[in-house]
Amino acid sequence: MQIKKRVAVVGAGMTKFMRRAQETGKELAFEAVRQALDSCNMRIEDIQSVALGSAPDAFDGVHMKGEYLLDGAGAWGKPYSRSFVGGGTGVFSLIHGWWHVASGLFDTCLVVAEEKMSSCLPHPQTAFLTIFDNMIERPLGPNLIWIFALEMQRYMQTYKIPKEQIAQVAVKNKRNALDHPSAQIAQKVTLQDVLNSEVMAYPVQRLDISPVSDGACAIVLASEDVARKITDSPVWIDGVGWNLDTTYWTNRDLYFPRYVANAARMAYAMAGVRNPRKEIDFAEPYDPFDYKELHHMEGLLLCRKGEAPKLTAEGVTERDGNLPVCPSGGLLGVGNPIAAAGLMKICELFWQLRGEAGKRQIPGDPRTAVAQAWGDLMQIGTVVVMRG
Amino acid sequence: MSKHLQKPPGVPLREEDFEAQRVLSVMYRPKMRYSWATGVAIGRFLKGLRAGKIIGTQCAHCRRIVVPPRVFCEWCFRPVNDWVDLPDTGIINTFSVSYISTDTTKLKTPIIPAVIEIDGTTHAGFLHVIGEAKPETLKIGTRVKAVWAESTKRRGSITDIRYFKPAEWKP
Amino acid sequence: MTTEPIRVEGDFPVYFRYTVGVAGEKFFREIMENGRLMASRCSSCNLNYLPPRIYCERCMSRLEEYVPVENEGTVEAFTITHQDAEGNPLQEPVGVALVRFPGAYGGLVHRTIDVLAIGDRVRAVFKDKKERTGSILDIKFFEKIS
Numbered sequence: 134m135q136i137k138k139r140v141a142v143v144g145a146g147m148t149k150f151m152r153r154a155q156e157t158g159k160e161l162a163f164e165a166v167r168q169a170l171d172s173c174n175m176r177i178e179d180i181q182s183v184a185l186g187s188a189p190d191a192f193d194g195v196h197m198k199g200e201y202l203l204d205g206a207g208a209w210g211k212p213y214s215r216s217f218v219g220g221g222t223g224v225f226s227l228i229h230g231w232w233h234v235a236s237g238l239f240d241t242c243l244v245v246a247e248e249k250m251s252s253c254l255p256h257p258q259t260a261f262l263t264i265f266d267n268m269i270e271r272p273l274g275p276n277l278i279w280i281f282a283l284e285m286q287r288y289m290q291t292y293k294i295p296k297e298q299i300a301q302v303a304v305k306n307k308r309n310a311l312d313h314p315s316a317q318i319a320q321k322v323t324l325q326d327v328l329n330s331e332v333m334a335y336p337v338q339r340l341d342i343s344p345v346s347d348g349a350c351a352i353v354l355a356s357e358d359v360a361r362k363i364t365d366s367p368v369w370i371d372g373v374g375w376n377l378d379t380t381y382w383t384n385r386d387l388y389f390p391r392y393v394a395n396a397a398r399m400a401y402a403m404a405g406v407r408n409p410r411k412e413i414d415f416a417e418p419y420d421p422f423d424y425k426e427l428h429h430m431e432g433l434l435l436c437r438k439g440e441a442p443k444l445t446a447e448g449v450t451e452r453d454g455n456l457p458v459c460p461s462g463g464l465l466g467v468g469n470p471i472a473a474a475g476l477m478k479i480c481e482l483f484w485q486l487r488g489e490a491g492k493r494q495i496p497g498d499p500r501t502a503v504a505q506a507w508g509d510l511m512q513i514g515t516v517v518v519m520r521g
Numbered sequence: 522m523s524k525h526l527q528k529p530p531g532v533p534l535r536e537e538d539f540e541a542q543r544v545l546s547v548m549y550r551p552k553m554r555y556s557w558a559t560g561v562a563i564g565r566f567l568k569g570l571r572a573g574k575i576i577g578t579q580c581a582h583c584r585r586i587v588v589p590p591r592v593f594c595e596w597c598f599r600p601v602n603d604w605v606d607l608p609d610t611g612i613i614n615t616f617s618v619s620y621i622s623t624d625t626t627k628l629k630t631p632i633i634p635a636v637i638e639i640d641g642t643t644h645a646g647f648l649h650v651i652g653e654a655k656p657e658t659l660k661i662g663t664r665v666k667a668v669w670a671e672s673t674k675r676r677g678s679i680t681d682i683r684y685f686k687p688a689e690w691k692p
Numbered sequence: 693m694t695t696e697p698i699r700v701e702g703d704f705p706v707y708f709r710y711t712v713g714v715a716g717e718k719f720f721r722e723i724m725e726n727g728r729l730m731a732s733r734c735s736s737c738n739l740n741y742l743p744p745r746i747y748c749e750r751c752m753s754r755l756e757e758y759v760p761v762e763n764e765g766t767v768e769a770f771t772i773t774h775q776d777a778e779g780n781p782l783q784e785p786v787g788v789a790l791v792r793f794p795g796a797y798g799g800l801v802h803r804t805i806d807v808l809a810i811g812d813r814v815r816a817v818f819k820d821k822k823e824r825t826g827s828i829l830d831i832k833f834f835e836k837i838s
Contacts, residue, residue, distance in 0.1 A: 149531030155544055157713030163747040164530040177752040194708030204749040252708045256625055259706045267557045268700045269589050269679045270648050274623045279634045282617030290661045315529045334619035383636045383646040545720050545826040550707040557700045564698050
């Protein structure tokens, strides 16, 4: 593949993540864009193209959400497109924008991700019903959490993982989020709190799950020559990857996300990362459920299969550990406005790699990091490697 | 960190803000209904269930047998024409014990959803539920057998199999 | 001969509650309380957005200045609809107009009680104040100014 231009992230912005926002989806998008532009002293005239990511239309309750969000996303009169790969959308939207610049087509691109899930009643989860097959699954009365419970059970039994080790992820991420000004459900919870929380679908309990959220994020991308004029500290997108497994979720090996590994290998190869365990300084894997952070650490080849729970229990993934994971607080702590949650992880890489993460800053001047999201019918891995 | 990020924008609301009409909002209830064509393969599968049979397909190229059946093989990307009658026995690939229903209301008696792999199939589990079982006795690999609805009550639906129950190993 | 079950019936059992948003609160409360239309102003682009937005789509600056807009405008486009949203015939046809307002960028689509021509002058007719709820339906319809 020929990449014509090296691409940098030069600006980032985000709204609060909230259970219910007063702002409309357009207004949320605007707030994130305004922050991102201000963060790098750019004007909307300096932006040549806009890449939008937003997940199912049925959350916002607005059909053709891409078109609806256009003005709030700063795309009036510009080349504009929307990408959508379910939960993987947030990280994929960056890949989508990266492509615009890496191809040489544009020197700058604004990446925007928005979700307003609170519009959907009686519960946003109801909008997930039709991801189940209408003929052979929906008549059984499924609930979205079933899929995660079934996957988590398969993962736990395959590697004989105690639930305590998985629950430790929820404790860590909700605590990390206490230092994130946008966080929705940052809190100090104990291991016992998680283990005693309501059983939804065993082994999934209430505190294993990220919340329903409204919010938006935005990122400004620039080609190398332009980026160096904008900032002294661009953060480089050195590798991107994405991959999909079969759409029959019940056919997959639920204990290991092979599609994430394939996406990670693609991104690492592009970034020249030969040994991710040594070369990756910190990671922001997708954590809508606590076990998913572990599943994805293994998919990202940051440890051996089945090893992530043990590393977590040993404190390796704490902010001051050897491999900090979700220093932002993740979806479990900051919140989960689907597409925006993925782009929040890119924002975190940007701030951490520039040493601008404030109280969340990882010690030791991190240089190389990976972010990942997961989605569609639980079958896509989207991966980005960035360097400061 | 940029000064803009110390106080991120956004006005969080509570449910009471709507009830007390402190904020204005608009309700919309779509009236859409759908009618989905089952297609060739699932149509034949559902017809088989009505007759008390589990029908799958086999790819002539890679020999993989799948159920529910498909008219093409996603591995080989070739058409599939070989229909096979399968036994109504298999194993549990994974299972859960769900205390919530489809619409997230709480259940006193839990449902046990499971991925079932029918004997003879390869990487082709499908979703169903387990009955006549104590959750604590189940594990991955437990053998199960279909419990069918009475033939007069079967109507060509996945629920023509009421559930799968733990079964003895019969080679 | 087809006795195969060939169709599966179903629904999508969700409904929605949309907040009117930050700019929407100003717009609809002004209609509800004062029977008046309000636009948000971008002084650098010299545009008054109706309905108002919290940002200018041209320069993406934040808009905080609101200006009143006359309740009288001009018909930009007009149609008469004989079917409801589900395609059922209406007993009484309904006139629908896109109305533009002097000095405002944008406009409103609303019902009319008159048969109109493009270029006709029309006026917003509001419900009685006690019946208003902060909705676009607080405007009953647009009527022709003779």
